Amino acid sequence: MAVGIYLIFNGNCREAVEFYSEVFGTVSDEIMTFGDHPSSDYPLSEEEKKLIMHTSMRISGDLIMFSDAFPGSPVTVGENVSIMVTSKDMEELKAQFHKIKEGGRVEMDLQETFWSKCYGAAIDQFGVSWQFNHEE
Incomplete structure (x- = not known):
């Protein structure tokens, strides 16, 4: 990881x-x-x-x-940093994502994308932005 x-x-x-x-x-x-x-x-x-x-x-x-930022979704300087977790262990990644999103807000639920078999993004209960990406 x-x-x-x-x-x-x-x-x-x-x-x-x-x-x-x-x-x-x-x-x-x-x-x-x-x-x-x-x-x-x-x-x-x-x-x-x-x-x-x-x-x-x-x-x-x-x-x-x-x-x-995605067009139409500007970011505020100071809120434009995200922590990216990359893992080859899909189950570990899913477990971490589900814990991070508790009490927070999901921006993109875990799903397959054209670059990853499993990717998701969430803001945790403390306002920290996280991205989770499965890597072969």
Whole structure:
């Protein structure tokens, strides 16, 4: 299991990632945009399709992940950090998610996505944002 930091931006993620790449002398991993998403459930403008859905980079050996907020769902600076739990153990991941969501709020229930067999997001009872991702 691994735990990482996920930073969410209001449309300027690409600029932030380029800045951090320069500061720390590293490069980001592959950039997935909202336009790369295979679902047509959410109609997006051409500009919104260019926003970053996910990328990551290693800074001093640790993985930091980045994305823009989903179009129409802006984040408030200070509330734009999420803790990402990644695990190969599906049952452990499910158990942790169900405990975190008690007394909190589910943002996306555990489900299969195009990038993971099991992904979910919740805000715990203390207001901390968590994401859970199964990794093969």
